[in-house]
Amino acid sequence: MANIDKLVTRLALEATPVKPAPHPYMLSLKWIAAAVLYLSVSLILGGLRPDLAVKFLNPWFATEITLLSGIFIATTLSAALLAFPDLHQKRRLALAPVWLFGLFVFILFFAWLADTPPAPLPVHSMECTMSITFMAILPAFWTLYSLRHYASTHARLTGSVALLSAFSVGAIWLRLHENTDSIIHVIEWHYLPMLVIVVLGMWLGERVMKW
Amino acid sequence: MTDPSNNLEALMKQSLNGDQQAYTTLLQETARLLRPYLSRKLSFANEVDDLTQEILISIHKARHTYDGNRPYKPWAYAIARFRLQDFLRAHYSDHLRHALDFDEMEENFQENVTESVMSYESISKEVEKLPEKQAAILQLMHQDGYTAKEVAEKLGMNESAVKVAAHRAYKVLRNKLDK
Numbered sequence: 001m002a003n004i005d006k007l008v009t010r011l012a013l014e015a016t017p018v019k020p021a022p023h024p025y026m027l028s029l030k031w032i033a034a035a036v037l038y039l040s041v042s043l044i045l046g047g048l049r050p051d052l053a054v055k056f057l058n059p060w061f062a063t064e065i066t067l068l069s070g071i072f073i074a075t076t077l078s079a080a081l082l083a084f085p086d087l088h089q090k091r092r093l094a095l096a097p098v099w100l101f102g103l104f105v106f107i108l109f110f111a112w113l114a115d116t117p118p119a120p121l122p123v124h125s126m127e128c129t130m131s132i133t134f135m136a137i138l139p140a141f142w143t144l145y146s147l148r149h150y151a152s153t154h155a156r157l158t159g160s161v162a163l164l165s166a167f168s169v170g171a172i173w174l175r176l177h178e179n180t181d182s183i184i185h186v187i188e189w190h191y192l193p194m195l196v197i198v199v200l201g202m203w204l205g206e207r208v209m210k211w
Numbered sequence: 212m213t214d215p216s217n218n219l220e221a222l223m224k225q226s227l228n229g230d231q232q233a234y235t236t237l238l239q240e241t242a243r244l245l246r247p248y249l250s251r252k253l254s255f256a257n258e259v260d261d262l263t264q265e266i267l268i269s270i271h272k273a274r275h276t277y278d279g280n281r282p283y284k285p286w287a288y289a290i291a292r293f294r295l296q297d298f299l300r301a302h303y304s305d306h307l308r309h310a311l312d313f314d315e316m317e318e319n320f321q322e323n324v325t326e327s328v329m330s331y332e333s334i335s336k337e338v339e340k341l342p343e344k345q346a347a348i349l350q351l352m353h354q355d356g357y358t359a360k361e362v363a364e365k366l367g368m369n370e371s372a373v374k375v376a377a378h379r380a381y382k383v384l385r386n387k388l389d390k
Contacts, residue, residue, distance in 0.1 A: 003260060003264060004242050004260065004263055004264060004267070005239075007264050007267055007268070008235055008238040008239055008242070008267065009235070011234070011238060011267060011268070011271045012231045012232075012234045012235040012238065013231065014271070015226055015229060015230070015231050015234040016229050017227065017228050017229035018227050018229075018274055018275045019275065020227060020275055020276075020277065020278040020279070021275050021276050021278070023278070083276070084276045084286075085273055085276060085286060085289040085290045085293065086281075086285045086286040086288075086289040087289075088281070089281050089282070089285055089286075150273075150276055151269075151272065151273035151276045151290070153289050153290065153292070153293035211269075211272060211273070
């Protein structure tokens with residue numbers, strides 16, 4: 001107990017005024033705004049797919065993009081909540097991406113059923129995953145860098161969610177940029193790599209989130 | 212007088228504004244709250260003390276993630292659970308390492324770890340340079356004459372852990388003295 005008393009005295013001497021961290025809603029809003037800006041600039045520079053207006057008339061495409069945007073917002077908010085030791089006491093909200101992913105898989109399944117006759121597969125494959133990953137590097141870096149300033153007690157989950165948020169920025173960009181209609185190709189090379197991202201995020205989170 | 216544990220949120224708010232007195236009370240109250248929780252999870256009093264200190268340091272480091280507008284206890288317990296998991300992970304991996312050391316010790320079973328041909332006084336300066344726990348064990352065994360079992364009881368460790376620590380200390384001392 002004497003050691004604890006000594007420690008308490010020492011810590012109290014270091015108790016200078018501290019500015020509390022921003023609310024996770026504000027934090028996620030900042031990240032979302034930065035990502036939207038990044039996405040807009042990338043789309044202006046890279047260009048939108050020529051048939052985008054027509055594609056949005058297809059309910060499956062519109063739902064897919066809406067849900068993908070929902071996943072991006074939910075993962076960003078979840079990462080912001082996970083930055084706090086107690087998840088800002090909003091545990092259910094922090095787990096919201098799980099439900100959205102479930103819904104996303106469901107919608108992709110129906111989009112695949114509706115793809116008759118199947119749209120022709122594009123000649124490329126892996127390039128899409130590479131492009132999404134490349135686009136996601138910057139958002140992943142700034143999210144992980146920001147998260148390091150907080151105190152996550154769920155390092156692996158935080159890493160995964162942060163990388164998924166960044167990867168979904170890349171995925172939205174490619175869906176709005178690339179002229180591909182094959183849902184099989186999109187599932188295989190745009191969305192399935194998210195599973196690898198989850199594992200990579202766990203690995204990275206354990207190393208980056210130490211405090 | 213009101214019980215400070217009822218108003219931890221207010222104490223933390225004051226602490227965030229740099230009130231050292233409030234912060235001292237808050238940390239003392241937190242330590243008092245954590246003690247029964249950690250005692251249920253850990254076997255030895257010294258482990259509870261060590262971990263309580265680690266948790267208090269973590270609370271200090273993470274205090275900017277608390278804004279005073281939500282209950283304090285869930286926030287503090289989240290940090291405590293996190294550090295407890297870390298501690299247990301390290302503890303069990305250390306146990307695995309100890310298991311390897313026991314193999315190594317079997318070669319030296321003929322050595323009596325409670326007796327030494329050299330007097331404690333002649334090597335006391337080297338002993339002081341050892342890690343705190345190892346130095347304390349050697350001092351209790353060789354200067355004060357306690358057995359490994361008695362040292363274990365005194366330090367809240369198990370007997371094997373005391374022997375392993377003593378064995379490691381002998382190794383370090385032997386290497387130093389050989390030089």
